[in-house]
Structures are given as C-alpha cells and as structure tokens.
Amino acid sequence: MNGKTPKAQGFRQSQAGLHTWTGLLVGWILYLIFLSGAVSYWREEITRWTQPEIGATHDVETVARGAIAHLQTVAPKAASWSIALPDERASGATATFREKARPAPRRGVDPNAVTIGPDGKVVQPRDTEGGDVFYRLHFDLRYVPVIWGRWVAGFCAMFMLVAIVSGVITHKKIFADFFTFRPGKGQRSWLDGHNALAVLALPFHAMITYTGLVTLMVLYVPWGVAANYPSKTAYYAQSITRAKPVKPTGEAAALADIGAVLKTAERAWEGGHAGLIRIDAPNDVAARITLTRRASDTLVDGRWEIVFEGVTGQIRSQVAPSSSGMIARGGMIGLHAGRFAPMTLRWLFFLSGLAGTAMVATGLVLWIAKRRQKLADPSRPHFGFRLVERLNIGAIAGLPAAMAVFLWANRLLPTGMAGRGDWEVHVMFIAWSGLLLHGFARPPRRGWIEQLALTAVLLAGLPAFNLVATQRGIVSSLMAGDMSMAVMDLVLLGLGAAFAAMAFGVARHRPAVPKVRTPRPAPTAPNAAQPMAARQPEEVEA
Amino acid sequence: MAFGISDVNATGVGLQRKTDWRGVFDLIARIVLAAPGGYAVMAACTMLLARVLPGEALDRTLWATMLSFAIYACLVVWTFAARSALRAGAVMLAIGLAAGLLARWAA
Numbered sequence: 001m002n003g004k005t006p007k008a009q010g011f012r013q014s015q016a017g018l019h020t021w022t023g024l025l026v027g028w029i030l031y032l033i034f035l036s037g038a039v040s041y042w043r044e045e046i047t048r049w050t051q052p053e054i055g056a057t058h059d060v061e062t063v064a065r066g067a068i069a070h071l072q073t074v075a076p077k078a079a080s081w082s083i084a085l086p087d088e089r090a091s092g093a094t095a096t097f098r099e100k101a102r103p104a105p106r107r108g109v110d111p112n113a114v115t116i117g118p119d120g121k122v123v124q125p126r127d128t129e130g131g132d133v134f135y136r137l138h139f140d141l142r143y144v145p146v147i148w149g150r151w152v153a154g155f156c157a158m159f160m161l162v163a164i165v166s167g168v169i170t171h172k173k174i175f176a177d178f179f180t181f182r183p184g185k186g187q188r189s190w191l192d193g194h195n196a197l198a199v200l201a202l203p204f205h206a207m208i209t210y211t212g213l214v215t216l217m218v219l220y221v222p223w224g225v226a227a228n229y230p231s232k233t234a235y236y237a238q239s240i241t242r243a244k245p246v247k248p249t250g251e252a253a254a255l256a257d258i259g260a261v262l263k264t265a266e267r268a269w270e271g272g273h274a275g276l277i278r279i280d281a282p283n284d285v286a287a288r289i290t291l292t293r294r295a296s297d298t299l300v301d302g303r304w305e306i307v308f309e310g311v312t313g314q315i316r317s318q319v320a321p322s323s324s325g326m327i328a329r330g331g332m333i334g335l336h337a338g339r340f341a342p343m344t345l346r347w348l349f350f351l352s353g354l355a356g357t358a359m360v361a362t363g364l365v366l367w368i369a370k371r372r373q374k375l376a377d378p379s380r381p382h383f384g385f386r387l388v389e390r391l392n393i394g395a396i397a398g399l400p401a402a403m404a405v406f407l408w409a410n411r412l413l414p415t416g417m418a419g420r421g422d423w424e425v426h427v428m429f430i431a432w433s434g435l436l437l438h439g440f441a442r443p444p445r446r447g448w449i450e451q452l453a454l455t456a457v458l459l460a461g462l463p464a465f466n467l468v469a470t471q472r473g474i475v476s477s478l479m480a481g482d483m484s485m486a487v488m489d490l491v492l493l494g495l496g497a498a499f500a501a502m503a504f505g506v507a508r509h510r511p512a513v514p515k516v517r518t519p520r521p522a523p524t525a526p527n528a529a530q531p532m533a534a535r536q537p538e539e540v541e542a
Numbered sequence: 543m544a545f546g547i548s549d550v551n552a553t554g555v556g557l558q559r560k561t562d563w564r565g566v567f568d569l570i571a572r573i574v575l576a577a578p579g580g581y582a583v584m585a586a587c588t589m590l591l592a593r594v595l596p597g598e599a600l601d602r603t604l605w606a607t608m609l610s611f612a613i614y615a616c617l618v619v620w621t622f623a624a625r626s627a628l629r630a631g632a633v634m635l636a637i638g639l640a641a642g643l644l645a646r647w648a649a
Contacts (some may be wrong), residue, residue: 018622050607161615169619172579213611224607227592227645228599238600324597325604332608 015166023163023363024388026156028395031360033153035399036138036206037513038353039130041338041346042488044089049488050410052472054092055481057118058084061259064277066120067095068258075099076283077247083277087296089484092117111291121297127421128410133428134403139216142429147219153212154220167198184263187369194366197359204352205359211336226467239326240303246280247370248287253285256313265291265306268315272297272304277505279310287311295339302330361396368392390440390447397451398435400499404458405431407492412463432514445506452503460496571627575634580617583634586641587613593648 039046048054057063067083075081078097085093096113117123136142141149182188198205218225222232229235258277265274281287287310295301302321309316321330328532334340338349359437368389375381381389406428413420413427435454439447466489467473477485591606617634624630 014622018619028576158611158614161611162618163614165619166622210611214608217607217610220609221585221607222591223588224603224610227589227606227649228603233579235600235603237605323601325601325608329604329608 009376011492012170015169019163019166019170020367022159022166023360024367026159027360027364027367028391029152029156030160031357031364031395032141032399033138033156034353034357034360035403036134036467038350038357039210039403040135040138040351041087041341043131043135043352044087044323045131045484045488046134047128047132047265048089048484050128050130050407051092051125052470052485054115054123055118055480056484057086057088057091060273061262062120063093063116063118064258066122066264067116067277068255068279068452069120070095070114070116071097071120071282073440078364079280080246081277081279081282085273085275085277085294087273087294089296092123104457107177122361126410126415127417128424129421133406134424141210142425150216150219154216157209157212158220160205161213164202164206164209168202171199187366187373188368190362190369194359194362197355197362199361201352201355205356208336208353208356209334214332215336217329246286248281248284249286251285252283253287253311254286255279255282255310258289261291261308261313262288264308264313264315268306269293269297269304282310285311288311288316297340299340300327300330301333301337301339304324325366357445364392365506389444391436391450393439393444394432394448396454397448398432398439400457400495401435401451401458402428403433404455404462404492407462408458408465411462411470412518448506452499452506456496456499456503458496459492459499462492462496568627572621572630574625574628576618576621579631579634580614580621583617583638583641584610584614586638586645590641590645590648593645 048056064083064085068081071078071081071083077098079100081095081097083093083095093116094113095116096110098112107402114122115125137151139150140146141152144152182192213220218232218235225232225235229238262274266272273294274291275297276292278290278292279287280290289308289310291306291308293304300303300321303319304321305319307316307318308314321327338346342347368385371385372381375385406424409424409427413423417423435451438451441447442450463474467475472485474486474489477483477489588606588610591609592603595602595605597605617637621630621634624633
C-alpha cells in the first residue's frame with residue numbers, strides 16, 4: 001500500500017483521509033460549538049437560574065401592565081417604549097424607552113432598561129449575561145470581533161458538513177456500525193463509540209449543521225443577494241419590512257388597555273402570544289402599538305407582527321412570513337434554534353446535541369488512540385501527537401469545568417461589583433486557560449482524571465451551595481412549584497455524577513498492552529497468549 | 543489515502559517515512575481547489591440559481607443561498623475523490639466558467 005500514488009486510492013479511502021484531517025483541524029472549536037449549542041437549548045432556564053431574584057412568571061398581563069405603569073412614570077413623553085415579555089420558560093420582562101425616534105444601539109448596555117418581575121414591579125437582579133453567554137459563545141465566540149467569530153463558526157460548520165458527507169461515505173456498513181460496540185479494546189472501542197454516536201444522531205447532526213449555516217447564510221454566501229440586488233441594503237429593505245416611524249401630533253390621548261390589545265392579538269394569531277410590545281408616540285393621538293409574536297409560538301422564525309391604533313386598540317395591519325423562501329429559511333432557523341420545541345422535544349434536542357459533543361470528543365480521542373499504537377517509541381511521542389493529546393484534555397474536560405466555573409462566579413461574585421456580568425465571563429475563560437495549561441503540565445492520565453474529577457465536584461457542588469447558602473435551594477424551589485429551578489439543580493447534580501463516573505472510569509482503566517505489529521520473538525506480554533485468529537479481524541481496518 | 547505522510551501501514555515492517563513529494567503536491571493542490579476554488583465555483587452556481595430559479599427575486603435569492611452549502615459540500619467531496627488534482631481542477635474550472643457565463647447571460 002505504501003508505494004501507491006493517490007491516484008490508486010479508492011473513493012472511500014480518499015474520504016477517510018478527508019474525514020480524519022478535516023475533523024482534527026476544527027475538532028476543538030466544533031466541540032465548543034456543540035457543547036455551548038446543546039446547553040443553549042436551556043438558555044432561558046440558565047438565565048432564570050443565574051437570576052434567582054426573579055421568580056417564575058404566572059401571568060404575562062400583570063407583567064405587561066407593570067411595565068407600562070413604570071414607563072408611564074419615568075418616560076411619559078418618550079418617542080417609543082418597548083417591552084420584551086417572558087414566555088412560559090423565562091421570567092422577568094425588560095422594559096425600556098427611547099427619547100428620540102432613532103434606532104437603538106444593537107449592542108452594549110441600555111441605561112434605560114429595567115427588569116419587571118412577575119408581580120409587575122421593578123426588580124434589581126444581579127448583573128449577569130445568564131444563558132446568553134453560552135448562546136453567544138455558540139456562534140460569536142468571545143474576545144474576537146463578532147464577525148470573525150461568525151466566520152470561524154461558519155468555517156467549522158462547513159467542515160462539519162463535509163465531515164458528515166465523507167463520514168457517511170467512509171462507513172458503508174453504517175447501520176451495522178451502529179450496533180457494533182466492543183468495549184475495553186482501546187482504539188476499537190473509541191471507533192465504535194464514535195460511529196454509534198454519529199449514526200445515532202445522524203439526522204440531527206445533518207439537520208443542525210445545515211440549518212446552522214442557513215442562520216447566517218447571507219453573511220457566508222452573499223452571492224445570491226449580489227445576483228439580484230444592487231446592494232445588501234436593498235435586499236434587507238425587501239426581506240425585513242420596517243414600519244415607518246410615527247410622527248406625534250402633540251395632542252394627548254390615553255392609550256388603549258394593553259390587556260385588551262393582547263387578547264385581540266391572541267385571537268388574530270389563533271392562540272399565539274405576544275413576545276414584544278412596542279409603543280410608538282405613547283400618550284399621543286397618533287400612538288401606535290406593535291406586537292411581535294413570541295418566538296416559541298411557531299416553528300417558522302420570522303416577522304409575525306400586528307400593528308394596532310394606540311388609542312382605539314383596533315388592528316391596523318398584520319405581517320407574517322408568506323413567501324416560500326422566507327418560510328423555508330424561517331423553518332430552518334426555527335428548527336435550529338428550537339425555540340418552538342415543547343419540553344419532550346427540547347430534551348431530545350439537548351441529548352442529541354450532547355451526543356454530537358460526545359461524537360466530536362470521541363473523534364478527537366480516537367485520533368490519539370489510533371496513532372498511539374503506531375508510535376515508533378511510545379515513551380517519547382512526536383510533537384504533533386503530544387500537542388493533540390494534551391489539547392484534548394484541556395478542551396474536552398476543561399471546557400465543561402470552565403462552564404461550571406461561570407455558574408460559580410454567578411453565585412459568588414459580590415452583587416455590587418463593577419462590571420460583574422463581564423467578570424463572570426472573564427473568570428470562566430481564566431479558568432479554562434488554566435485548565436488548558438494544566439493539561440500540558442501533568443502526565444496525560446493524571447490530567448484526565450484530575451480535570452474530570454474537578455468538573456464533577458464543580459457541577460455537583462452548585463446545587464449543594466444553592467441549598468445551603470441561598471434562598472433558592474432545591475427544597476424551596478420544589479415547595480414553590482418552581483420546576484425550572486428545581487430541574488436545573490437536579491441536572492447539575494446528574495451531570496456532576498456523570499463526570500465523576502468518567503473520572504473513576506479513567507482511574508480504574510488499565511490500558512491494554514499495546515499490540516505490537518512487528519513479529520515478536522517470544523510471547524512475553526500476557527495477551528500474546530491469545531489465539532491469533534481471535535485478534536485478526538480487529539487489525540484489518542485502521 | 544491522498545495525504546503525504548504514509549498513514550496506512552498494515553505490515554508495520556520498517557514504517558516508511560520517505561516523503562512522497564508528488565503526494566504532498568497533489569494534496570496541497572486539492573486543498574486549494576476545494577476551499578477557495580470550491581467557494582468560487584459555488585458562488586457562481588449560487589448566482590446562476592438566484593437568477594434562473596422560478597419565482598420572485600426574494601424567493602429565488604433565498605432558495606439559491608440555502609442550496610449553496612449543499613453545492614459547496616458536493617464540490618469539496620468531489621475534489622478529494624477525483625482521480626487527480628489536475629482533473630479536479632479542470633472540471634471545477636469548467637463548471638465555474640459555465641455557471642458564471644450563464645449567470646451573466648441570465649441577468
């Protein structure tokens with residue numbers, strides 16, 4: 001096989017090489033994207049957990065009335081008000097206003113924004129990014145300009161798509177592979193695990209990778225737009241129709257009752273709910289109320305809007321995604337973000353995401369396991385081998401530990417601290433950097449055990465800390481019927497147990513004596529006594 | 543496998559480490575063809591589709607852009623499967639030119 005030029009390679013072999021090298025190149029970033037993406041299915045729950053000052057929302061109308069009452073006192077003459085309402089999984093509305101009719105800055109802290117609690121009163125939760133930190137990390141990365149982060153994520157997603165296609169071609173016995181698991185056999189077991197995880201959730205992986213690319217498709221592939229529009233602005237003008245700004249007349253008039261407006265919208269959307277209320281020129285005759293539909297209402301992500309006359313509460317106009325292209329794209333984005341997903345499906349998405357995370361992790365470990373047997377001198381592996389081996393530790397075990405550190409920072413940093421929300425994130429990345437270095441500093445096996453054990457302790461410690469040191473421990477959450485908080489604590493405990501099991505597994509594991517492929521003069525190793533025929537099939541494919 | 547350093551070595555006798563320069567060149571050529579080359583050909587195909595698919599301009603644009611990733615993936619996979627880098631390059635160039643010219647004609 002050595003002397004042959006690439007020309008003689010079969011299609012399947014060419015794809016195996018493509019799969020291995022594309023997979024390794026982007027593996028660590030893909031692992032980060034998969035893990036942060038999987039936990040982002042609990043974005044609202046994580047945000048709730050990180051802001052225990054806000055209780056569960058029971059009645060959205062109370063919150064909306066409270067928000068309007070607040071805005072009425074602080075900014076009765078503002079150009080516009082907006083209120084982001086919680087859905088059934090979230091809690092706390094955000095109410096803000098704009099003095100002048102110009103677009104708000106897209107990012108950064110809004111000094112006018114306040115949080116309205118479930119009782120309709122202003123609450124002061126701790127400064128945190130909550131679940132948004134993992135959601136943003138998933139496609140923007142961190143500490144790099146957002147556009148770079150998105151290009152890197154898109155690059156990795158494209159690699160992933162190629163890895164899926166080439167992976168499917170590589171495994172012609174794809175369904176047989178799924179039912180094959182030979183534990184305790186080193187490289188073989190990692191390969192079987194990698195295959196099983198990949199095939200188990202293959203429809204999910206294919207869907208999530210493709211729809212992920214579609215979420216930012218015009219950034220990655222602006223050529224379709226370039227073919228039909230003179231500029232991106234012209235395209236956006238057609239794809240995102242914005243209402244014209246409202247000119248106040250100066251004549252005062254009372255706003256329509258928000259409860260009645262919400263009910264009208266619910267009827268118009270056949271049971272749908274408002275997620276966002278915008279009121280232009282409040283307290284003016286020309287006032288206008290725009291309701292945007294809750295993202296969790298529909299599969300199709302897009303602009304569902306009803307515009308009301310602000311004073312009478314009559315419907316003026318409605319928009320919904322209507323053209324085939326908008327519906328198809330909205331459907332794909334909706335499928336990716338899973339905002340529509342009810343609890344059972346949400347769990348399935350989350351577990352599939354974890355299967356994807358584990359698939360990437362086993363693939364990275366497999367790269368090492370496969371090459372370990374071929375090392376010329378196992379006591380002194382070459383640089384590339386050592387680099388991948390050590391990076392695997394800090395990436396695979398270190399990242400979940402760092403994510404747990406974020407939750408610890410959320411509980412432990414003083415509430416009055418300047419830049420507290422940012423520091424929660426800095427602490428997470430400082431911890432991760434430390435763990436990446438730790439992976440290089442310790443012998444590999446010790447490194448794995450220590451980092452997995454650390455992750456277990458950090459995760460399982462969180463619900464314990466909540467129970468002992470806060471008002472929102474699992475017992476009080478259960479008593480209050482706040483299932484979201486209670487389940488989050490239980491899941492952290494369960495994940496802690498899973499990492500503890502992995503740490504024990506690595507600690508107990510006795511690595512198989514490496515198979516020596518050169519003929520040996522005498523049977524010295526214990527496994528050399530096995531009949532050769534039994535070991536033969538394992539060595540055929542590599 | 544189309545990758546310079548010999549990775550598959552079933553016999554293991556005297557693990558061959560002699561670099562196959564033709565293989566390395568072939569690999570680099572394929573990477574260049576697949577990544578930037580495939581992107582350029584995909585861009586031309588997307589422009590063509592955005593102009594010739596049925597429907598309104600917005601729908602044509604969106605559908606063509608949604609399909610572009612499938613086109614790109616096929617081009618990359620095919621580049622590594624082609625018999626030689628030269629052949630891959632020739633076919634890619636032909637597809638790209640044809641799509642580009644047709645897209646221009648369809649404008």
